[in-house]
Amino acid sequence: MPQTYAFADPLILYGVPHSLYTGVVRCYLRTQGIAYIERPTSHPDFAQRIMPTIGRSIIPVVMLPDGRIIQDSVDIIDHFEQCRVPWPAYPDGPLHRILAIIVQYYGSQAMLRHAMHYRWSYLGQQEAFLRDAFAAGSGHDMAEKIMTRMQSYLPQLGITETSIPVIEHSFESLLDILEHHFREHPYLFGGRPSVADYGLIGPMFAHLGRDPVPSDLMKRRAPRVFRWVERMTAPRLDAPEFTQYGTDYYANDSLPETLTPLFAHIAEEIFPxxxxxxxxxxxxxxxxxxxxxxxxxxxxxxxxxxxxxxxxxxxxxxxxxxxxxxxxxxxxxxxxxxxxxxxxxxxxxxxxxxxxxxxxxxxxxxxxxxxxxxxxxxxxx
Structure with missing residues (x-):
């Protein structure tokens, strides 16, 4: 087993449990065994130390033990990929690497439509859960303002009465495709997470895997997908169902047929x-x-x-x-x-x-x- 890259002291991760991009970084740090302390944006150090440096209120942010600050989930992952982490997230094969980046783009950008729809279009059915989450992360005084601002983003994400049935059909289709894949493989490109997994886990955990309405749908329709969400959020590689699988990516830049429907789904979603x-x-x-x-x-x-x-x-x-x-x-x-x-x-x-x-x-x-x-x-x- 590769040796874990270790810091003398834990780093600080500024974020909240219901944040899509914080979820990406948290999963990566847990997989790599990198020690961290998570703090919400309501922590006084965020306003006093972080915001003056990055110039805006945005998460996730990582403060390294030496005081350096990194903002943005891609930049944070890429920083640690230059270190000696146990499970590198970029496959060596060029086809694997390119496809993983495209899936990462799909999950972290195109799936904002799915994530934000299921969170805010069903507000009445999960309001207590969301209000508690936002208050815990930002304080009661800011929670209402942030929730209102988030809901205002729906039109620019293309979430309308006309598009909502298509968005929901899209999510259900994605669950079916991933369910078939995760019955045979622990991660998207083989025996450990790639940037593709980290791209998908943002919406699939923070919104779709935690908020009551989509989480319930995932558990009932696609239990292996929900198990992948658990696997991604657990420390190290959590795949006891795949004991003999190994931890490498697919050999020789090859791809299993279970990924073909996923790539077709993504192409249909991101174009034109x-x-x-x-x-x-x-x-x-x-x-x-x-x-x-x-x-x-x-x-x-x-x-x-x-x-x-x-x-x-x-x-x-x-x-x-x-x-x-x-x-x-x-x-x-x-x-x-x-x-x-x-x-x-x-x-x-x-x-x-x-x-x-x-x-x-x-x-x-x-x-x-x-x-x-x-x-x-x-x-x-």
Missing amino acids: ELTSKLMFMDDHVNQLKPADGQPVSDKPHQRYIGVINTRFRDVPVSAGVQPYLLYMLRRADAVMAGLNESEHSRVLAELQRHGLDQALPGHRGYSVARQNHIEVWEIAN
């Missing part, structure tokens, strides 16, 4: 919305002509730069555009750029077979980076 968002950013950058390193928005807390009219499956929806999506998907471009001609052709053919080749943004003359805890434009020379 992702294509429309990339085109919006193309036009935005062309008109704005930002300098290299310029923040993507005028204020640090503003992550949306506009709204597009697109479709979610067969339903027209409006959707906010966050340049952060480009920051996530560029990591897949980087993998492709490092391949020789033969490997490039092989991986591209597999992505095309799954309908996911257009998830890689490709050359556009610009990208998005993160500096000082915010997204900035990165302009090619």
Whole structure:
């Protein structure tokens, strides 16, 4: 068994149990055996030490024992991936790695629609649970304001009376697909979690696996999916049902047939919305002509730069555009750029077979980076 990377002292994780992105980081830290102390945003150190550094109220945030601060679930995972962690989350195989990044994008970005619908559209059936969670994390005085603000995000996520039946059908279909996979495999890409698992666990734990309405649906319809949620939130690798399975990713960049329906599901969900968002950013950058390193928005807390009219499956929806999506998907471009001609052709053919080749943004003359805890434009020379 690999040796656990150990700190002399535990780090501090600022977050709350019902936070989607805090759930991602908490799962990663527990899997890797990294000691941490979790504090809510109501803790005085958050206002006195964290917010002056990151310039906004946002979670998760990690403070390392040496005082360094890291904000953003992807940045936190990528920081520790450079350390000697026992269970690296990026597969070595290029196809595995690219697909894992795309699944991570789907879970942490596209599934916001599912997560926020089930939390707020069913408020009347789970209000006591949610009010207790928000009050415990932020204090009674702030809970109502935060809950009201969160509900205001539904329109820009494309959650309407017209789209809700499609969102619910989508979630049920996803549960069925994952249920079949997790009957045979402990994690998405084999014997340990990848960034794909960490991408999905955010919505599947914090919202859909805890809030009473979707959690009950998951337990009744897809018990193996709920068991995967338990496995992801437990310390280390918690897979006694798969004692003889091993801890490696699938050999030789191969994929089991149980993942084919998942990739098809993701392709149907993210397109044409992702294509429309990339085109919006193309036009935005062309008109704005930002300098290299310029923040993507005028204020640090503003992550949306506009709204597009697109479709979610067969339903027209409006959707906010966050340049952060480009920051996530560029990591897949980087993998492709490092391949020789033969490997490039092989991986591209597999992505095309799954309908996911257009998830890689490709050359556009610009990208998005993160500096000082915010997204900035990165302009090619």
